[in-house]
Amino acid sequence: MRSTKKSSNRSPNSSPETADRIQQAAIREFAEKGFTKTTIRGIASAAEVSPGLVIHHFGSKEGLRSACDDYVFTAITEAKAANAHYSTMAMEIVFADPVMRTNIDYLMKSLLDPSEHGQRYFEHYIDLVEGYLADGFAGYTFRQSTDRRGQAATIAALALAPMMFADRIQTALGTTDVKDTLTRMAPHLLDLYLNGVLDSIPDVEADTDPNGDDQP
Amino acid sequence: MRSTKKSSNRSPNSSPETADRIQQAAIREFAEKGFTKTTIRGIASAAEVSPGLVIHHFGSKEGLRSACDDYVFTAITEAKAANAHYSTMAMEIVFADPVMRTNIDYLMKSLLDPSEHGQRYFEHYIDLVEGYLADGFAGYTFRQSTDRRGQAATIAALALAPMMFADRIQTALGTTDVKDTLTRMAPHLLDLYLNGVLDSIPDVEADTDPNGDDQP
DNA sequence: TTTAATGTTAAACATGCGTTCAACGAAGAA
DNA sequence: TTCTTCGTTGAACGCATGTTTAACATTAAA
Numbered sequence: 001m002r003s004t005k006k007s008s009n010r011s012p013n014s015s016p017e018t019a020d021r022i023q024q025a026a027i028r029e030f031a032e033k034g035f036t037k038t039t040i041r042g043i044a045s046a047a048e049v050s051p052g053l054v055i056h057h058f059g060s061k062e063g064l065r066s067a068c069d070d071y072v073f074t075a076i077t078e079a080k081a082a083n084a085h086y087s088t089m090a091m092e093i094v095f096a097d098p099v100m101r102t103n104i105d106y107l108m109k110s111l112l113d114p115s116e117h118g119q120r121y122f123e124h125y126i127d128l129v130e131g132y133l134a135d136g137f138a139g140y141t142f143r144q145s146t147d148r149r150g151q152a153a154t155i156a157a158l159a160l161a162p163m164m165f166a167d168r169i170q171t172a173l174g175t176t177d178v179k180d181t182l183t184r185m186a187p188h189l190l191d192l193y194l195n196g197v198l199d200s201i202p203d204v205e206a207d208t209d210p211n212g213d214d215q216p
Numbered sequence: 217m218r219s220t221k222k223s224s225n226r227s228p229n230s231s232p233e234t235a236d237r238i239q240q241a242a243i244r245e246f247a248e249k250g251f252t253k254t255t256i257r258g259i260a261s262a263a264e265v266s267p268g269l270v271i272h273h274f275g276s277k278e279g280l281r282s283a284c285d286d287y288v289f290t291a292i293t294e295a296k297a298a299n300a301h302y303s304t305m306a307m308e309i310v311f312a313d314p315v316m317r318t319n320i321d322y323l324m325k326s327l328l329d330p331s332e333h334g335q336r337y338f339e340h341y342i343d344l345v346e347g348y349l350a351d352g353f354a355g356y357t358f359r360q361s362t363d364r365r366g367q368a369a370t371i372a373a374l375a376l377a378p379m380m381f382a383d384r385i386q387t388a389l390g391t392t393d394v395k396d397t398l399t400r401m402a403p404h405l406l407d408l409y410l411n412g413v414l415d416s417i418p419d420v421e422a423d424t425d426p427n428g429d430d431q432p
Numbered sequence: 433t434t435t436a437a438t439g440t441t442a443a444a445c446a447t448g449c450g451t452t453c454a455a456c457g458a459a460g461a462a
Numbered sequence: 463t464t465c466t467t468c469g470t471t472g473a474a475c476g477c478a479t480g481t482t483t484a485a486c487a488t489t490a491a492a
Contacts, residue, residue, distance in 0.1 A: 004393050007429050018469075037251050040450060050471050055451060057469090069353060111384065112328055122384045141415045143407060147400070154378070154404040155413060161377035163369070168327065168338045184363070188370040191359060196412040201356045234439075256480060266441050271481060273439090435492070445482070452475070462465070 019057045026054075027068050031105035035065060035113050041102045069110065070116035072103045079103075095179045108164055126156045162189065219332055235273045238263045242270075243284045247321035251281060251329055285326065285333035288319045295319075311395045344370045376403065 027049035029038040042063055044051040058064035079100055095101055110118040130152035133142045145151040162169070162185055174180040203204045231273035244253040245426035257276055260267040295316060311317055326334040345370035349358045361367040378385070378401055382394045393395040 016469095028362065039448080041448085051450085052452080052472080053470055061450065111381075114383070119384060122381070123388050126388055142413060143411060143415050144239060145404060145407070147404070150389060150400050151404045153388055154401045154408065157377040157381040157385060157401075158374045158408070160381070161373045164380065165327075165338070165373040165376070167330070168335060171335055172339050172342055172369055173366060184366050185370045185373075188361060188363070188367045191361070192374070192408075194411040196356055197358060197409040199359050210333060232439095255478080257478085267480085268442080268482080269440060277480065433492095435490100437488100437490080438486085439486105441484105441486080443483085443485100445480105447479080447481100449478080450476095451475085454471105454474105456469105456471080458467100458469090460465105460467080462463095 001190060018047075018049065022049060022054055022057060023064070023067055023071060025105055026064050028102055030065070030068060031102045031109060033108045035115075065115075066117070068106070069115075071188070072106045072110075073117065073121060075103050076100075076107065095182075101178070104163065108160075111160070111164070116160075121150070122156070127150050129156045129159070234263075234269070237285055238265060238270055239280070239287060240272060242280050243288060243322055244318055246284060247325060250325045250421065251331075256280075269403045281331075282333070285324070285331075288322045288326075289317050289333065289337060292316075292323065301415070306395070311398075317394070320379065324376075327376070338372070341376070342368050345369075345372045345375070 006111050023041065026038075026043045027048060029043050032038075041051050043064075044054050047054075054064065058067055107118075107121060111122060112118070123138060126149070128147060132140075133144070133148055133155075134154055136142065162182060163178075166181050167186070169175070170178065170181045173181065175184055238259065240375075242254075242259045243260060245259050248254075250274065251431055255271050257267050259280075260270050263270075274283055323334075323337060327338060328334070342365070347366060348356075349360070349364055349368055349371075352358065378398060382397050385391070385401070386394065386397045389397065389400060
């Protein structure tokens with residue numbers, strides 16, 4: 001197992017940073033292929049290390065995943081705090097850093113696997129949105145609802161969608177990369193957030209369903 | 217391989233509907249666990265059949281997947297056409313049918329795997345939205361944009377989000393099932409589609425980023 | 433009745449996976 | 463020096479997977 005204490009050059013045969021290299025390689029692999037399709041042998045190969053060493057440092061594939069979850073979670077939280085003075089999540093800045101790009105991809109994969117960490121992050125994100133709803137964000141104020149938690153969950157889900165479907169949208173629109181894709185979407189998202197989607201409400205109709213949503 | 221001709225009782229040992237049973241079992245398994253985590257043995261067991269027979273009928277796991285993709289795609293398309301007279305996608309009606317629920321879950325999984333069928337469906341969905349933007353939908357008219365394709369892609373992605381994150385939202389809100397979850401979200405989605413998210417625009421600020429979006 | 437074709441199964445095959453194990457080598461401790 | 467610790471490896475183990483194969487039973491065709 002990976003030693004918890006981190007002293008300098010404490011171990012016989014060098015390399016306490018080997019474990020870090022393995023973890024970074026794992027994050028990249030997980031971010032690209034997801035947890036299930038990623039193999040320990042693939043991670044070991046990417047880190048230029050034997051498969052056994054991966055297990056030796058992290059105990060198991062699940063243990064490695066937990067370590068990666070923790071790392072990515074705090075890395076993103078810290079980056080978010082560092083960029084808090086921007087009025088947006090600073091797409092241009094976040095996506096300029098390839099490491100942060102990988103971390104975000106990792107989180108997206110994490111959100112889809114039915115894992116505990118993914119759920120925790122999702123609820124953390126809802127909390128964030130709920131705070132914005134209550135206190136506003138960078139001068140913006142938000143529409144209010146009596147069911148603020150439900151409202152926050154709804155907005156959080158929609159806010160994650162562009163990143164979640166970035167690859168599919170990129171293929172559909174022929175954009176070159178994620179940044180290009182999000183740039184293309186930005187004005188439509190702004191318009192949507194400011195004014196909604198619908199332009200007019202139809203006259204009353206005899207439909208039995210009172211809901212006006214548009215879900216599949 | 218599954219015979220293409222479908223005559224009545226043409227085969228020696230009964231059961232041309234066995235292949236259908238296998239396919240339905242496969243759709244359920246794929247919808248629940250996704251393609252990668254689903255095993256042929258699991259499908260065979262669910263269909264009360266030997267693993268070899270699954271291969272015999274569909275050639276390979278990938279072949280079975282293709283068959284399921286085709287089936288689900290046309291099933292959903294037909295159901296959508298049948299319910300076209302409703303002003304919404306008729307959540308109450310669609311989700312009352314467990315088979316349709318399974319089909320929708322299948323599609324969500326398909327949308328996440330980097331498969332060709334998933335991409336085709338996503339673009340088909342964008343087409344649908346684009347048509348609504350151009351011609352309106354059930355009396356509603358939509359906000360117009362010069363980049364209609366980009367607008368349609370953006371709206372399509374957001375419209376898929378509630379279903380995509382249904383499980384996570386359900387856990388976060390403590391709702392009992394998908395239908396309950398979407399019912400809880402419905403008023404917020406309606407408000408969002410009608411009025412957007414933001415209530416006020418802040419004064420001009422010195423931020424270099426003119427985008428007002430809220431992405432992670 | 434014989435023949436051929438088809439649906440079906442049980443068992444085996446080949447492969448790739450996560451993991452374990454024995455050994456090696458380098459470095460600090462004695 | 464000798465001993466012990468520990469990072470590291472290569473090989474192997476056990477298992478689950480997708481697929482193949484040989485056999486069997488049943489039924490239409492001859």
